Amino acid sequence: MTSKRTSKTTAAKSAVKAAGKDELLQYYRDMLMMRRFEEKAGQLYGMGLIAGFCHLYIGQEAVVTGIQAALEEGDQVITGYRDHAHMLACGMDPKGVMAELTGREGGYSRGKGGSMHMFSREKQFYGGHGIVGAQVALGTGLGFADWYKGNGKLSVAYFGDGAANQGQVYESFNMAKLWNLPVIYVIENNQYAMGTAVKRASSEIELYKRGISFGIPGEQVDGMDVEAVKRAAEKAVAHARGGNGPYILEMKTYRYRGHSMSDPAKYRTREEVDDIRSHHDPIDLIKKRLIEGKHASEDELKALDKDVKAIVNEAAQFAKDSPEPDPSELYTDVLVEV
Amino acid sequence: MSIEILMPALSPTMEEGTLAKWNIKEGDTVESGDVIAEIETDKATMEVEAVEEGVVAKLLVAEGTEGVKVNSPIAILAEDGEDASAVEAPSAKVETPASNDETPVSAPASGGSGSAAGGDEGGASKASLASDPEIPEGTKMVSTTVRDALRDAMAEEMRRDDTVFVMGEEVAEYQGAYKVTRGLLDEFGPRRVVDTPITEHGFAGLGVGAAFNGLRPVVEFMTFNFAMQAIDHIINSAAKTLYMSGGQMGCPIVFRGPNGAASRVGAQHSHDYSSWYANVPGLKVVAPYDAADAKGLLKAAIRDPNPVVFLEHELIYGESFDVPDVEDWVLPIGKAKVRREGTDVTITAHSRMVGFALKAAEILAEEGISAEVIDLRSLRPLDTDTIVQSVKKTNRIVCAEEGWGRMGVGAEIAAVVTAEAFDYLDAPPARVHQEDVPLPYAGNLEKLSLPGVDDIVKAAKAVCYAE
Numbered sequence: 124m125t126s127k128r129t130s131k132t133t134a135a136k137s138a139v140k141a142a143g144k145d146e147l148l149q150y151y152r153d154m155l156m157m158r159r160f161e162e163k164a165g166q167l168y169g170m171g172l173i174a175g176f177c178h179l180y181i182g183q184e185a186v187v188t189g190i191q192a193a194l195e196e197g198d199q200v201i202t203g204y205r206d207h208a209h210m211l212a213c214g215m216d217p218k219g220v221m222a223e224l225t226g227r228e229g230g231y232s233r234g235k236g237g238s239m240h241m242f243s244r245e246k247q248f249y250g251g252h253g254i255v256g257a258q259v260a261l262g263t264g265l266g267f268a269d270w271y272k273g274n275g276k277l278s279v280a281y282f283g284d285g286a287a288n289q290g291q292v293y294e295s296f297n298m299a300k301l302w303n304l305p306v307i308y309v310i311e312n313n314q315y316a317m318g319t320a321v322k323r324a325s326s327e328i329e330l331y332k333r334g335i336s337f338g339i340p341g342e343q344v345d346g347m348d349v350e351a352v353k354r355a356a357e358k359a360v361a362h363a364r365g366g367n368g369p370y371i372l373e374m375k376t377y378r379y380r381g382h383s384m385s386d387p388a389k390y391r392t393r394e395e396v397d398d399i400r401s402h403h404d405p406i407d408l409i410k411k412r413l414i415e416g417k418h419a420s421e422d423e424l425k426a427l428d429k430d431v432k433a434i435v436n437e438a439a440q441f442a443k444d445s446p447e448p449d450p451s452e453l454y455t456d457v458l459v460e461v
Numbered sequence: 462m463s464i465e466i467l468m469p470a471l472s473p474t475m476e477e478g479t480l481a482k483w484n485i486k487e488g489d490t491v492e493s494g495d496v497i498a499e500i501e502t503d504k505a506t507m508e509v510e511a512v513e514e515g516v517v518a519k520l521l522v523a524e525g526t527e528g529v530k531v532n533s534p535i536a537i538l539a540e541d542g543e544d545a546s547a548v549e550a551p552s553a554k555v556e557t558p559a560s561n562d563e564t565p566v567s568a569p570a571s572g573g574s575g576s577a578a579g580g581d582e583g584g585a586s587k588a589s590l591a592s593d594p595e596i597p598e599g600t601k602m603v604s605t606t607v608r609d610a611l612r613d614a615m616a617e618e619m620r621r622d623d624t625v626f627v628m629g630e631e632v633a634e635y636q637g638a639y640k641v642t643r644g645l646l647d648e649f650g651p652r653r654v655v656d657t658p659i660t661e662h663g664f665a666g667l668g669v670g671a672a673f674n675g676l677r678p679v680v681e682f683m684t685f686n687f688a689m690q691a692i693d694h695i696i697n698s699a700a701k702t703l704y705m706s707g708g709q710m711g712c713p714i715v716f717r718g719p720n721g722a723a724s725r726v727g728a729q730h731s732h733d734y735s736s737w738y739a740n741v742p743g744l745k746v747v748a749p750y751d752a753a754d755a756k757g758l759l760k761a762a763i764r765d766p767n768p769v770v771f772l773e774h775e776l777i778y779g780e781s782f783d784v785p786d787v788e789d790w791v792l793p794i795g796k797a798k799v800r801r802e803g804t805d806v807t808i809t810a811h812s813r814m815v816g817f818a819l820k821a822a823e824i825l826a827e828e829g830i831s832a833e834v835i836d837l838r839s840l841r842p843l844d845t846d847t848i849v850q851s852v853k854k855t856n857r858i859v860c861a862e863e864g865w866g867r868m869g870v871g872a873e874i875a876a877v878v879t880a881e882a883f884d885y886l887d888a889p890p891a892r893v894h895q896e897d898v899p900l901p902y903a904g905n906l907e908k909l910s911l912p913g914v915d916d917i918v919k920a921a922k923a924v925c926y927a928e
């Protein structure tokens with residue numbers, strides 16, 4: 124896919140250089156971890172160990188992996204409710220994430236948040252928000268605080284093609300550009316807002332253009348290619364950190380699973396899903412580059428897969444073994460005690 | 462090792478389903494992601510994908526079987542290199558997840574419903590609530606408008622703490638739509654006194670995000686009527702996140718502005734939101750009456766590590782009251798104030814209604830009825846101790862508020878008093894509130910709709926059987 128952008132001036136010409144072996148292997152491992160983690164979460168949901176809503180990220184792994192690779196320590200990340208992979212990308216412990224999914228004491232929110240509401244102040248992950256679009260205003264506020272403190276940090280607010288139609292997104296765009304806040308808006312366009320295809324909900328389906336009337340540069344990126352994502356993210360980061368204000372990255376991506384676990388996904392064909400899966404899978408793509416570039420052998424990658432599976436299994440075991448929160452937890456954390 | 466494929470739960474409520482169709486047969490090789498079966502749930506027919514890869518050794522449940530319980534084995538996969546034909550079907554034992562065979566956690570004895578248990582008073586332990594600071598003898602009292610007292614509170618806190626900033630519509634260059642932020646821009650500059658576009662939902666969310674990231678925003682709404690556009694962030698983002706994050710994400714923010722009826726501005730600019738916000742755990746809700754309380758409580762709200770909804774009243778901004786001229790006038794949030802002592806009837810009120818209650822008490826005194834007036838000051842936490850103690854003395858109560866009565870502040874207080882001082886009551890609790898209609902514009906109708914001094918006098922006489 125060729126990259127599209129709204130403004131030539133802001134697109135600094137960066138020489139396209141291929142990622143090195145270590146970088147590629149890291150992407151491969153990170154994305155595989157997300158995939159296996161989500162598959163395991165789906166499995167635990169099927170066993171009744173995870174309840175309620177559970178939105179899996181399978182298929183979209185290249186987006187968060189590529190963006191995260193361009194950030195530096197201290198930058199903040201916030202997203203909506205399809206959030207498990209974002210937490211792993213921020214370096215949060217798979218055990219704590221999985222245990223939150225099972226609603227146990229060992230979870231990041233001690234079982235009180237669940238799949239959609241997890242946080243780590245230590246890892247600068249600000250949620251995990253269940254109200255579609257809320258993270259855009261909140262993420263703009265994170266960036267406001269960076270601007271206010273003059274600390275050189277920035278915030279990344281991820282949201283989907285569905286959230287892109289919420290009013291508060293545009294209220295936020297307006298203020299972010301008005302005050303030139305260091306915020307990167309990453310639209311994860313996975314083509315469907317729950318069951319509604321983008322073209323059925325959006326009068327302008329090229330979502331990277333949504334910042335035009337605010338003067339925010341936007342760029343459309345192949346969100347299935349982690350290297351393309353990383354390159355675009357670096358540009359956006361340089362823009363925002365350089366005091367030029369917000370930047371919009373529209374990631375064209377795809378989710379293989381339903382919107383949530385109880386979605387039969389009848390609004391698209393099996394063939395459509397299979398086509399993406401067979402020809403555009405982000406993990407297969409990097410695998411191919413690793414093998415063709417002679418960076419790794421099939422056996423080495425298999426061994427890596429085994430390591431990842433072991434970590435995920437360990438997380439699942441922890442999430443099963445961790446006890447339910449103590450009944451006294453019902454009354455804690457309502458307010459900070461003064 | 463062979464792998465059991467279990468009947469999956471495909472919706473939050475599914476307990477069993479129909480295995481409508483197998484897309485695989487014994488001997489097939491499956492990869493993770495292959496559709497292996499179709500299952501009918503109570504809501505839809507869903508495709509089931511393989512999670513593991515392997516060779517199908519056995520299909521344990523025939524196509525078309527109804528009532529297949531969630532978590533029962535439906536097929537067996539042989540892993541790479543394993544002989545599929547040698548795989549044994551499992552015994553009928555089905556592992557039930559731990560979370561399903563335990564009864565739901567019962568509430569501990571100390572919790573449960575009703576404020577009597579004390580569990581719902583915003584987590585603030587009543588016993589630990591400080592009283593108002595003593596005002597040293599000889600302290601100079603300075604006559605100050607509520608408007609200036611609020612401004613002084615913000616200015617003092619901004620001088621004290623660089624993370625405190627004010628944002629809202631017309632707060633900076635215009636000097637405040639109601640001049641509450643007058644002078645702040647000059648002293649603190651545009652970084653800390655931020656004029657926003659007319660975008661309540663957006664700037665409330667931005668403020669909450671800034672609070673998550675270490676600042677202490679004071680978000681001014683031109684009136685709380687407009688905060689209705691922002692109430693999602695006040696409740697879903699500000700009030701709930703601490704709990705949902707297991708205590709990690711504190712949100713030290715103040716949402717402030719005028720609340721309730723102004724004068725002849727019609728239904729959309731006259732709404733009293735006291736009971737709305739006071740309903741929400743995770744918020745503190747403060748509604749002061751006089752200038753000293755406005756200053757002391759706003760300073761406390763800005764220092765509080767929690768989100769505070771600070772309800773002011775346009776019609777008392779210009780009234781002057783004595784404010785003690787002390788170095789750092791901070792009052793505890795959650796403590797009511799007995800503004801007038803009495804023996805025959807308790808009158809509770811907050812915000813502008815306190816003034817009406819005090820006037821009513823004077824009239825009642827002329828008629829030989831001694832009224833005790835309690836200024837609630839804080840609606841969450843609500844100082845039920847002070848109210849109940851008073852009722853135990855007077856045996857009668859009138860709850861006055863400006864907003865609608867249904868599910869209102871007075872309804873809550875009546876419930877508390879009935880639960881905690883039932884045997885002391887000599888009359889049913891009475892409520893005074895706005896008429897149950899949108900506020901009309903016409904002068905005479907507006908007057909008829911809003912509660913006033915006379916209504917309080919009448920209600921107090923009624924509970925005293927002094928008609």
